[in-house]
Amino acid sequence: MIFDARTGFLSIGLLNLIIAVALWGVLSRQRANQPLTGLAFWCGGGLFVGVSTILFALRGVVPELLSFTAANVLMFVALAMRTQSLRLELGEPESYPRLLLGMLAFTVVYECLRQFTVDNQLPFHFAVLMFGFMSLRVVGWAWRLGRRQGSLGAFWIAGAYALLAITYVWRLSSVALGLVETTILTREINAFFLIFAALISVIFTNIGYLGIALEQSIRDKLAAAAAQARAEENQRLSEQLTQLDRQRCLGTMSASLGHELNQPLTAILTNAQTALRSLPRTPSDAAAPTRDMLDRIVHNTQRASQIIERIRGFIRPRTTQCEPLAFDQLVPEVVKLIAAEARAQRVTLILEPNAPPLRVMGDPIQLSQILINVLRNAIEALATVERRDIRIGLSDAGGRAILRVQDTGPGLTPETRARVGEPFFTTKATGLGMGLSLSQTIAEQHGGTLTITNAADGGALVELSLPALPVDAG
Amino acid sequence: MPDNPRPRQIVTTSDQALAARCARGRILVIDDDAEILTAFGFLFTLEGYACETYSSAPAFLAVLHENRPQFPGPCCLLCDVSMPEMDGLELQRQLAQDENTPLILISGSSGAEEAVTGLHAGALDFLIKPIETEALLAVVARALAVDRQGQLDRMRRANLTARLATLTERERAVLRRVAQGQTNYEISQDIAIAERTVKLYRQRAMEKLGVATLPELVRIVDEFIY
Numbered sequence: 001m002i003f004d005a006r007t008g009f010l011s012i013g014l015l016n017l018i019i020a021v022a023l024w025g026v027l028s029r030q031r032a033n034q035p036l037t038g039l040a041f042w043c044g045g046g047l048f049v050g051v052s053t054i055l056f057a058l059r060g061v062v063p064e065l066l067s068f069t070a071a072n073v074l075m076f077v078a079l080a081m082r083t084q085s086l087r088l089e090l091g092e093p094e095s096y097p098r099l100l101l102g103m104l105a106f107t108v109v110y111e112c113l114r115q116f117t118v119d120n121q122l123p124f125h126f127a128v129l130m131f132g133f134m135s136l137r138v139v140g141w142a143w144r145l146g147r148r149q150g151s152l153g154a155f156w157i158a159g160a161y162a163l164l165a166i167t168y169v170w171r172l173s174s175v176a177l178g179l180v181e182t183t184i185l186t187r188e189i190n191a192f193f194l195i196f197a198a199l200i201s202v203i204f205t206n207i208g209y210l211g212i213a214l215e216q217s218i219r220d221k222l223a224a225a226a227a228q229a230r231a232e233e234n235q236r237l238s239e240q241l242t243q244l245d246r247q248r249c250l251g252t253m254s255a256s257l258g259h260e261l262n263q264p265l266t267a268i269l270t271n272a273q274t275a276l277r278s279l280p281r282t283p284s285d286a287a288a289p290t291r292d293m294l295d296r297i298v299h300n301t302q303r304a305s306q307i308i309e310r311i312r313g314f315i316r317p318r319t320t321q322c323e324p325l326a327f328d329q330l331v332p333e334v335v336k337l338i339a340a341e342a343r344a345q346r347v348t349l350i351l352e353p354n355a356p357p358l359r360v361m362g363d364p365i366q367l368s369q370i371l372i373n374v375l376r377n378a379i380e381a382l383a384t385v386e387r388r389d390i391r392i393g394l395s396d397a398g399g400r401a402i403l404r405v406q407d408t409g410p411g412l413t414p415e416t417r418a419r420v421g422e423p424f425f426t427t428k429a430t431g432l433g434m435g436l437s438l439s440q441t442i443a444e445q446h447g448g449t450l451t452i453t454n455a456a457d458g459g460a461l462v463e464l465s466l467p468a469l470p471v472d473a474g
Numbered sequence: 475m476p477d478n479p480r481p482r483q484i485v486t487t488s489d490q491a492l493a494a495r496c497a498r499g500r501i502l503v504i505d506d507d508a509e510i511l512t513a514f515g516f517l518f519t520l521e522g523y524a525c526e527t528y529s530s531a532p533a534f535l536a537v538l539h540e541n542r543p544q545f546p547g548p549c550c551l552l553c554d555v556s557m558p559e560m561d562g563l564e565l566q567r568q569l570a571q572d573e574n575t576p577l578i579l580i581s582g583s584s585g586a587e588e589a590v591t592g593l594h595a596g597a598l599d600f601l602i603k604p605i606e607t608e609a610l611l612a613v614v615a616r617a618l619a620v621d622r623q624g625q626l627d628r629m630r631r632a633n634l635t636a637r638l639a640t641l642t643e644r645e646r647a648v649l650r651r652v653a654q655g656q657t658n659y660e661i662s663q664d665i666a667i668a669e670r671t672v673k674l675y676r677q678r679a680m681e682k683l684g685v686a687t688l689p690e691l692v693r694i695v696d697e698f699i700y
Contacts, residue, residue: 259556262582263507266604270513273607278520305604312583 006057008195012202013054019206020046027213034220041085042209046202048078053198059183068120069111072127076106079134082205086141086157089212090148106130120183125172132168135161145212149219153211160204167197258308265305272297306365324469327358327367327401328394334371335392338379347379347388355394358401359469362446367466370439370450374405374462377436381409381460400448401468406461411454420452482543489545495524496545499618504528504565505554505580510603514552517607518614531560535568548625550598550617555581555588563588566595574624576617580605637683638698645679648672652688653695 024043028036055062055071080103087093113123138161146154171194174180180190276294279287335351342349360367375390382388385408393404412420420436436452443450448466455461484490501523503514511527518525524547528534531553551569555562562579569577579592580601589600598620599613641649644665651661658676662669685691 259582262603263510266582267507267509267513269604270510270517270607270610274513274517274520277517277607301604 005191005195008191009053009057009198012195012198013050013052013057015199016046016050016053016202019202020044020050023206023210027210030217031213038085038088039213041081041088045078045081045085046206048074048081049202052078068114068123069107072110072123073103073107076127076130076134077103079131079138083134083137083141085209086138086145086154089216090141090145121175124175128168128172128175132165132172135165135168139165142208149212149215151212151215153208153213153215156208156211157205160201160208163197164201167194254311258312261308262305265301265308269298269301269305272301303365307369310363310365310369322361322363324359324361325364325367327360327403327466327468328355330364330367331355331371331392331394331403334368335375337368338372338375341376342379342390345379345383345388347382347390349375350389350391352391352393356396357471358394358396359471360401360446360466361469362466366442367446370442370464371403371405373436373439374450374464378405378407378409378460378462382407385409396468397465399468401466403464403466404461405464406455407459409459411458411460412452417452417454480541480543482545484545492524493545495522496547498522498524498547499614500524500526500544500547500549501552501614501618502526502528502534502549502575503552504531504534504557504562506530506557507554510554517610521611523614530557531562531565534565548618548622549575550614550621551575551577552614553577553579555579555592556583563591563595566592566597570595574621574628576620576624578613578617634683634694634698638694640682641679645675645682648675649679649691649695652676653692 020043023046024039027039031039052071052074055067055074059067061067080099084094084099110123110127113126114120117123139158142154142158142161145151146158171180171190174190272294276291276298279291279294332351335349339349375392378390382390387408389408391404391406393406395402395404436450440450443464443466446466448464451463451465453461453463482489482493484493501514501518503511503518503525505511505514505527506529508529511529515525515527524545528537553562553565560568562581566577566579569575576598577596578599578601579588579597580603581588582603592600598617601610601613644667647665648661651664656664658669658672662672680686680691683691683694685694
């Protein structure tokens with residue numbers, strides 16, 4: 001034969017040592033956040049196998065206590081440690097006293113057999129029997145691990161140890177039948193086969209273990225991703241709930257607000273109309289301005305009441321009153337309404353002249369509400385700047401009525417721009433954040449859009465686009 | 475108001491003015507909002523009506539139960555639906571037993587259920603605040619007309635009941651047969667008296683009831699004796 005058993009075992013031992021150290025080096029870093037006990041048992045077992053194999057190889061060179069007792073004990077301990085390592089992966093570890101007791105028992109029995117028998121037969125049989133048994137235990141636990149976690153690596157380990165167990169049984173039986181000597185440091189096929197099995201096992205068990213570790217880490221990552229997704233989902237849900245809660249709160253609030261406001265409005269309307277009735281029936285020059293003012297009071301009270309009714313309509317959705325209306329006439333009316341407010345803030349409202357005739361289908365109150373919201377926002381945005389202009393322009397863009405409101409304010413910050421129009425998003429300390437969201441809802445109900453951007457020459461630009469009706473002769 | 479309120483005597487000149495207003499119509503307003511009471515008060519006073527305001531349903535009931543003497547004239551109730559203590563619908567239920575005065579319900583919100591309940595229980599109308607003065611005055615005028623007619627009907631019935639009580643048994647028997655279309659001769663045969671006596675009873679009964687024609691007589695007999 002061309003191979004030397006001693007060299008072979010020495011190489012296998014060294015290989016075991018190297019792989020054990022390398023495996024530890026790789027996996028201990030990767031599993032930084034997890035207990036390393038299982039890994040320690042596995043790599044420790046590898047080291048012991050390595051040392052044990054080297055000691056086997058050095059029989060006749062080193063004292064018998066090392067090459068026989070220590071080598072066998074270390075091999076047993078290594079198998080016990082690997083079993084424990086797999087059991088740790090499964091979460092069913094052996095109790096440590098039992099583990100130690102088993103190792104101690106093996107040591108004592110083996111040493112006694114070695115001391116009190118003449119030839120090496122009995123301790124050899126005992127040790128190989130135990131190795132075979134322990135290997136089968138490793139196979140058993142690895143199999144369970146493979147089944148439990150669907151881990152391919154564990155099946156590799158089971159296979160490799162099964163090969164070892166078969167090798168032990170074969171060796172045991174061949175020695176028992178007197179076919180070969182107990183010593184393994186021969187040049188026979190017997191030793192070659194043992195070395196081959198050891199080589200296969202050292203490679204495949206460790207690859208298997210690496211596989212388990214990788215699968216574990218993939219599973220952990222998946223679990224972590226799932227946990228994070230759950231957390232995000234919870235967060236989103238709770239935000240939605242909060243929002244719903246606020247909406248419900250707003251609904252209740254506006255219902256009672258509507259009722260409360262209707263009372264004073266009723267008194268105002270009745271008083272104004274009574275005053276009108278008390279004026280002389282034939283309008284004299286003296287009474288005319290009073291009559292006019294009272295008419296305005298009546299008109300505005302009716303408007304206020306309609307607005308309340310509409311706001312309540314949003315909370316309790318109802319069909320809007322759609323009618324064809326002259327949009328180009330509605331806009332100046334609304335602008336006039338807000339003019340006093342603008343003047344108070346030293347804001348100049350510039351209504352671009354020569355607006356084309358525009359007819360749209362819609363609810364005049366709700367469309368006015370959009371414009372009032374937009375203009376109010378613009379007036380508030382101008383509070384911090386020196387030049388306070390708001391340009392209001394109307395145009396016809398291919399079947400759509402376009403209303404543009406541009407201010408000379410600071411415009412929208414990127415953050416605001418991303419969230420503007422979201423219900424309850426507000427940049428004002430006292431705002432509810434409903435204005436634009438409500439306006440967008442109205443625009444959508446009218447088949448239109450309301451967009452807010454920054455104008456090319458600074459300031460915010462609000463654009464309301466509504467489907468236009470054909471402007472006929474009427 | 476009770477069917478036969480004790481008539482109030484005119485003592486002072488302001489009584490005289492109030493009596494004139496009451497003759498046009500007396501409007502009782504019940505609302506928990508003082509501003510609204512004041513406003514309605516102004517309006518109805520301006521329109522020449524007598525207006526009484528109450529800040530709650532119990533306050534109104536307390537005054538009602540005193541059964542104060544009133545100047546004659548039509549009357550109607552204008553009552554808010556949502557009030558603390560007792561709401562308008564509850565007041566309507568309590569009044570339903572012994573009250574003929576037309577009731578107009580007003581509400582701060584367009585509660586369809588309330589409106590249906592109120593109208594089913596006999597409310598004349600259901601108005602939503604804020605109320606247009608024109609519409610309010612029209613409804614009030616209608617309510618007063620209904621009450622005026624009701625009062626007239628009640629008076630006529632009371633009058634006739636009193637007259638019917640003065641009829642004798644014989645006169646009653648004759649009238650019943652007249653209403654059934656029997657001739658004087660048939661009646662005389664029927665109750666075994668002379669035809670002349672039948673004519674006499676008939677004449678006397680018609681005088682007592684204050685009717686001049688046969689159809690009128692028949693209608694009253696149909697309404698009251700049967």
